[in-house]
Amino acid sequence: EIVLTQSPGTLSLSPGERATLSCRASQSVSGSYLAWYQQKPGQAPRLLIYGASSRATGIPDRFSGSGSGTDFTLTISRLEPEDFAMYYCQQYGSSPGITFGPGTKVDIK
Amino acid sequence: EVQLVESGGGLVQPGRSLRLSCAASGFTFDDYAMHWVRQAPGKGLEWVSGINWNSGRKVYADSVKGRFTISRDNAKNSLDLQMNSLRAEDTAFYYCAKDMQSYGSGLFDYWGQGTPVTVSS
Numbered sequence: 535e536i537v538l539t540q541s542p543g544t545l546s547l548s549p550g551e552r553a554t555l556s557c558r559a560s561q562s563v564s565g566s567y568l569a570w571y572q573q574k575p576g577q578a579p580r581l582l583i584y585g586a587s588s589r590a591t592g593i594p595d596r597f598s599g600s601g602s603g604t605d606f607t608l609t610i611s612r613l614e615p616e617d618f619a620m621y622y623c624q625q626y627g628s629s630p631g632i633t634f635g636p637g638t639k640v641d642i643k
Numbered sequence: 644e645v646q647l648v649e650s651g652g653g654l655v656q657p658g659r660s661l662r663l664s665c666a667a668s669g670f671t672f673d674d675y676a677m678h679w680v681r682q683a684p685g686k687g688l689e690w691v692s693g694i695n696w697n698s699g700r701k702v703y704a705d706s707v708k709g710r711f712t713i714s715r716d717n718a719k720n721s722l723d724l725q726m727n728s729l730r731a732e733d734t735a736f737y738y739c740a741k742d743m744q745s746y747g748s749g750l751f752d753y754w755g756q757g758t759p760v761t762v763s764s
Contacts, residue, residue, distance in 0.1 A: 569750055571688075578738055578754035579688065590752065622688055626749030632690040 536561055536625050538635035546643040553610040555638045557623035562603045569624045570599055570608045572617075573637075579622065583608060610640075618642050645669040645753045647739045652758030655729055665722040665739030665755060673697070673717035676747035679724050681735035682757075691737070692724065696745040707733075729762045736760075 537560040547553055557568065566586035571579040581590040583599035586606055596611040610617055623635040651663040663679070678693040692703045692713040701713050712725040722739055736759050740751035 581752050632749040634688040636687050
């Protein structure tokens, strides 16, 4: 099973700032099958990025993903008030062993 | 508009059973694999089980293998999760999630709002 580690655990930033979230895998993620989800309190997760760098339908272009192999990054270029939330990375290249990272909380500084 | 509505959650004693359901609408249900994902209180996401479009492939997390059974009824646009021998560690919000592919890529583009399951005596 591929174990995902996310850092930092919490990121405290102000609106308008740039957020950089990291996801590291215990072994190479085949085909860059790495996704990012956003979850707000009391809500279901929402798909942001898949295939490491492709934005899901309706996701603003301030969200971008990059990386390959074992190191991946989610960047939010300019934080909007609605972006303060929990973010999870997920690998889906080794089904049935689909795994999620523990999450990074982006909160308001 | 894609809608996934879970039901069937509740309070159950350890060792007992519970059956969750997910009603799907707004897309061609039998074109896609479906999954269950859970989230324990204050914790992260854990994939539980998945089923491909025609029920020919069912997969489970090790933590539930042998206790949980996933099934679907394409005529009724519904997905079920039969949970037996429940344990305290199964306490979580259970989400129904739509896969982006028919075979089960493991990538979830739509999620329901979830149903809570509490296992306690």
